[in-house]
Amino acid sequence: MYKKLLSFIVVIALLIIVTIYSMITGSIAITAGELLKGLFTGTNEHVEIIKDLRLPRIVIALFAGAALSVSGVLLQAVMRNPLAEPGIIGVSSGAGFMSIIMITFFPTLFFYIPLFSFIGGAVAFLFVYLFAWKSGLDPLRMILIGVAINALFTGLSELIKAQNAGSMMSGISVTSSTLAMKTWGDVQVIVLYGSIGLILSMLVYAWCNHLGLRDKTLKNLGFRVNRARFVISIIAVLLASIATAVAGMFTFVGLLVPHIGRTLVGNDHKLLIPFSAITGALLILTADTLGRTLFSPIEIPASIIMAVIGGPFLIFLLRKSDRIYGN
Template sequence: MYKKIISFIVVIGLLLGVSIYSMITGSIEIGVWELMKGLFTGTNDNVEIIKDLRLPRIVIALFAGAALSVSGVLLQAVMRNPLAEPGIIGVSSGAGFVSIIMITFFPTLYFYTPLFSFIGGAMAFLLVYMFSWKSGLNPLRMILIGVAINAIFTGLSEFLTAQNASSIMSGVSVTSSTLTMKTWDDVGIIVLYGSIGLILSMLVFAWANHLGLSDKTLRNLGFSVNKARFVISIIAVLLASIATAVAGMFTFVGLLVPHIGRSLVGNDHKLLIPFSALAGALLILTADTLGRTVAAPIEIPASIIVAVIGGPFLIFLLRKSDRIYGN
């Protein structure tokens, strides 16, 4: 129990520390006290610039990381597969593809981008289920089908980009993984829909725990397995889609964070979901902060830094865990 409490304290402390560091570091550097004073008084021009340009991307990074991590937790519970992750199984690429289409050809519907992203993510997830079903759901088959679906939607997005290089840039910017030039309007969207998804995820933590048992056992206990899977899947797709629509496509976040969470706080989703939300927020914010400071003035997309971390971790999982093969 002490390990779990300490883990929460450490991740919260790191999250606060990185948030403050991210606010005061960059092209405009400012002291902590000056920042706090300027936020309350509104008389410091540098603080006003930070509030308009830097704070929105910090908030978006926090919510995107939390949403993607919790989405990964829920998908892994639904599929009983530690490799399930919105970026790997195509949910994020499906959401991004539909967003690009709608924003490019129907720019007046920009406000409905989260809805289009959700439709795209849900469509990708349904395709994974449809093509994976063969007298039941095999964990390995679902991951392989998901990788194929992800490749298809990614390829279609790149095709649209190549064919419409000039007119599609506004659409590409919606799903790019660079958090530059995000506004408070973007913050409002991800905070609203992200909060709804995160709250709903906490309401279904007991169902996620139950799905760790076999389907036969659950049905004998009178538990509606299909209903639980459907509801949890919808919440996971909502979280992944809204993060993709506002922050862009990140791979490995929903894979990396849940596994770290399980090693620190255990498999109980009552603790795993909030811990993953905090740790995911920390991961994306750290990656974004490093991306805009380590090689300044050149900015490295946060998704690249996350991929550099997540790639080796995926290899480690493949070598160390038999469960990923569905055994």
């Protein structure tokens, strides 16, 4: 228990430190004291610029990281597969594809993008289930089908971008994984829907724990397995879709963070879900801050940094997968 408590304390402390550092570092650099005073008095011109330009992307990075990480935890519980992740199995690309469709062909429905992103993510996840079903669900087959679905929707998205290059600047800004030029309107969307998804995920933590058992055992105990999988999947798709609609495409977040969480706080989802949310927020904010400041004024999208980290980690997980979950 001491290790779990210490893990929470360390991650929360790091999150606070990185958040403050991200706020005071960049093209406009101020001290923490000036930032704090300016936020309360509103008399510092630099702080006002930070509030309008830098603070929204920080909040979005925090919620996107939390949403994608928890989505990964839920999908892994549903599939009983530590390699499941919304970016890898096509949920994020499905959500991104639907966002591009709406922006390109129905720009007047811009404010309904979160809803249609959710539909796109849900359709992608449904395809994974349908095509992977063959006398039952094989975890490895689901991952492979998910990779194919991800490639399909990614290719379709790139095709639409290429065909509508002249009118796609707003679409690219929405579905790309750079957090620059985000507004407080974007913050309101991701905070509202992200908070709903995160709260719902905590309400189903017991179901996630139950799904670690075999289906036959759960049915003998009277547990409604299919209903639990359906509800948890919907919550996971909601979280991944809203993160993609607002923050863009990020892969490996939902893969990397849950594995770290299981190592530090165990498999109990009552602790794993909130720990993953905090750690995911820290990871995306750190990646975005590094991308923004490392080679300033050139900005590296946070998704590139995540891909550099996540690619080798996926290879590591694949090599060690026989030791995961006691298999």
